[in-house]
Amino acid sequence: MTTGPTIVDVSLRDGLQNESVLVPTADKIRFADLLADAGVRRIEAASFVHPKLVPAMADAEAVLAGIHRVEGVSYSALVLNDRGLDRALDAAVDEINVVVCASDTFSRRNQNMSTADSTRIAAGIIERARAAGIFATVTVGTAFGCPFEGEVDPAAVLRIVTAAHAAGAQEICLADTIGVGVPPQVSLLADRTRAITGPDTGLRFHFHNTRNTGYANAWTALAHGADTLDSSVGGIGGCPFAPRATGNIATEDLVYLLDRGGQPTGLDLEALIAASGEMTMLLGKELPALLPRAGGFPGAVG
Amino acid sequence: MTTGPTIVDVSLRDGLQNESVLVPTADKIRFADLLADAGVRRIEAASFVHPKLVPAMADAEAVLAGIHRVEGVSYSALVLNDRGLDRALDAAVDEINVVVCASDTFSRRNQNMSTADSTRIAAGIIERARAAGIFATVTVGTAFGCPFEGEVDPAAVLRIVTAAHAAGAQEICLADTIGVGVPPQVSLLADRTRAITGPDTGLRFHFHNTRNTGYANAWTALAHGADTLDSSVGGIGGCPFAPRATGNIATEDLVYLLDRGGQPTGLDLEALIAASGEMTMLLGKELPALLPRAGGFPGAVG
Numbered sequence: 001m002t003t004g005p006t007i008v009d010v011s012l013r014d015g016l017q018n019e020s021v022l023v024p025t026a027d028k029i030r031f032a033d034l035l036a037d038a039g040v041r042r043i044e045a046a047s048f049v050h051p052k053l054v055p056a057m058a059d060a061e062a063v064l065a066g067i068h069r070v071e072g073v074s075y076s077a078l079v080l081n082d083r084g085l086d087r088a089l090d091a092a093v094d095e096i097n098v099v100v101c102a103s104d105t106f107s108r109r110n111q112n113m114s115t116a117d118s119t120r121i122a123a124g125i126i127e128r129a130r131a132a133g134i135f136a137t138v139t140v141g142t143a144f145g146c147p148f149e150g151e152v153d154p155a156a157v158l159r160i161v162t163a164a165h166a167a168g169a170q171e172i173c174l175a176d177t178i179g180v181g182v183p184p185q186v187s188l189l190a191d192r193t194r195a196i197t198g199p200d201t202g203l204r205f206h207f208h209n210t211r212n213t214g215y216a217n218a219w220t221a222l223a224h225g226a227d228t229l230d231s232s233v234g235g236i237g238g239c240p241f242a243p244r245a246t247g248n249i250a251t252e253d254l255v256y257l258l259d260r261g262g263q264p265t266g267l268d269l270e271a272l273i274a275a276s277g278e279m280t281m282l283l284g285k286e287l288p289a290l291l292p293r294a295g296g297f298p299g300a301v302g
Numbered sequence: 303m304t305t306g307p308t309i310v311d312v313s314l315r316d317g318l319q320n321e322s323v324l325v326p327t328a329d330k331i332r333f334a335d336l337l338a339d340a341g342v343r344r345i346e347a348a349s350f351v352h353p354k355l356v357p358a359m360a361d362a363e364a365v366l367a368g369i370h371r372v373e374g375v376s377y378s379a380l381v382l383n384d385r386g387l388d389r390a391l392d393a394a395v396d397e398i399n400v401v402v403c404a405s406d407t408f409s410r411r412n413q414n415m416s417t418a419d420s421t422r423i424a425a426g427i428i429e430r431a432r433a434a435g436i437f438a439t440v441t442v443g444t445a446f447g448c449p450f451e452g453e454v455d456p457a458a459v460l461r462i463v464t465a466a467h468a469a470g471a472q473e474i475c476l477a478d479t480i481g482v483g484v485p486p487q488v489s490l491l492a493d494r495t496r497a498i499t500g501p502d503t504g505l506r507f508h509f510h511n512t513r514n515t516g517y518a519n520a521w522t523a524l525a526h527g528a529d530t531l532d533s534s535v536g537g538i539g540g541c542p543f544a545p546r547a548t549g550n551i552a553t554e555d556l557v558y559l560l561d562r563g564g565q566p567t568g569l570d571l572e573a574l575i576a577a578s579g580e581m582t583m584l585l586g587k588e589l590p591a592l593l594p595r596a597g598g599f600p601g602a603v604g
Contacts, residue, residue: 145599145600150599150600151600178599179596180562180599180600182559182562182563182564183521183563184563184564209514209592210592210596211555211558211559211592211593211596211599212511212517212551212552212555212558212559212591212592212593213517213555213558213559215514215515215517215518216517216518216520216521216559218518219485219518219521219522220521239596242595242596242597244595244596245592245595245596246592246595246596249514250514253513253514253515256513256514256515257484257513257514257515257518260482260484261484261485261486262484262486289514290511290512290513290514290547290548291513291514293544293546293547293548294481294512294513294541294544294546294547294548295544297447297452297480297482297513298447298452298453298482
């Protein structure tokens with residue numbers, strides 16, 4: 001049996017940032033501890049963005065300060081600019097994740113700057129993070145499609161990959177921000193990204209299950225050399241462009257797929273299902289994940 | 303661009319047989335016509351089983367009699383025994399689908415006979431159907447796992463495949479009856495089934511998305527030579543072993559995956575989404591399919 005990929009749980013960052021319910025800081029801290037207890041080894045715990053733009057992340061410092069740091073677990077935060085990096089460094093994160101959107105229109109609407117400017121700023125952040133001894137990831141947003149521009153040219157994605165690699169990013173994450181991607185896009189972008197970065201740079205994917213392609217995409221990514229996948233407990237993570245749509249691929253469902261699929265994750269499925277129950281209560285609604293409804297296998301019924 | 307697989311819509315059979323709501327016969331007939339209008343070319347419209355065991359299928363004759371038969375569309379029914387075949391032939395179906403469950407315990411509970419007896423009976427049905435000029439499929443149920451026995455030995459599945467092929471089945475369908483399958487099972491069973499049947503027998507899969515592996519399984523099946531996939535509009539199809547679980551993979555979500563994934567189905571996604579809206583009203587609840595919530599791409603928002 002091969003060893004499965006690393007899972008980055010993004011429940012507390014991408015998962016919560018678009019939810020209408022504001023989860024109290026103490027509950028976020030408790031949830032991060034639940035994740036570590038369930039065996040998650042990379043936790044994206046917050047986003048250091050302007051609190052007026054993303055109110056759900058206004059307590060980023062308090063969350064990072066409150067989490068009981070577990071040996072062997074890496075705590076990460078998303079940053080978009082130098083001010084965000086300053087805050088992340090002050091909060092003693094283990095790693096940072098810088099986002100650059102491949103769609104220029106999306107970049108201007110989301111980050112108020114062009115893709116080219118965002119790429120330049122990301123390179124500077126990567127260099128500063130590396131100098132500070134922090135593991136640094138560049139996530140390419142809207143890599144599979146844009147709600148404003150439609151199809152996104154893979155060349156636009158790969159330009160960002162090339163710049164991020166040159167700046168010293170230790171990991172590239174390709175993100176299907178709005179959940180429109182399909183497996184042939186995944187294999188193409190995985191292969192071409194790997195050709196640019198070589199084998200020593202991490203290759204990570206971020207999928208949403210908005211149109212039920214997320215798990216097929218995840219499986220395809222692993223077949224094409226991805227070593228790391230993002231997911232959120234319960235599959236939380238609303239999308240402002242499709243209010244009724246589902247969110248990230250769910251950590252517990254991904255663990256079922258991988259563990260039963262011969263790529264063991266080392267995570268505790270029952271503990272994740274319990275954490276999903278906690279999140280269901282925090283958000284006060286049924287979540288998209290299916291394992292909590294169906295139960296594992298074998299041994300679920302009978 | 304290659305041509306995509308054939309989709310067998312099973313909404314009216316597997317989709318409705320476990321729903322607590324009994325859909326009126328006239329609505330089933332209207333729904334079959336909606337499917338044909340949306341471009342579906344194979345419609346599994348009913349199950350000729352004992353009405354006391356499956357009340358939702360008690361109107362099978364009336365449904366088949368009422369459907370406006372469209373040229374080029376094949377109307378199918380599920381049968382389990384000779385009495386069922388008699389009824390299906392009287393109803394002038396274009397094809398039949400005989401189920402044999404690979405798990406002996408499941409077979410005894412579901413069909414009140416052993417897998418070995420069921421295999422023998424299926425062979426006889428196939429021979430009679432062929433003699434009557436009807437296209438005949440054998441579906442191997444619980445091919446990916448059993449709620450009572452747990453793991454199912456692929457050898458048990460392949461014994462049924464061998465017998466069905468010898469009896470003249472024109473198509474083999476491998477069914478994940480309870481939605482526990484993962485891609486490595488799919489590729490193994492697809493390859494070994496093809497090795498038994500050769501290239502001239504149809505290779506079809508029936509997936510449930512109970513644990514969010516259904517679409518990854520579907521994609522894997524196509525990569526391993528499957529030519530036909532089952533699905534239901536809205537992803538309907540309850541599971542008596544997991545009351546809150548989701549059903550079959552959804553026709554509209556599968557069409558999105560395949561059309562955008564370079565395997566065009568020829569189906570009309572907008573018409574399917576409209577049909578899904580009809581089914582939502584007939585069953586009075588939100589359905590598992592995600593395309594009706596998220597919208598297609600490109601062109602969904604912006």
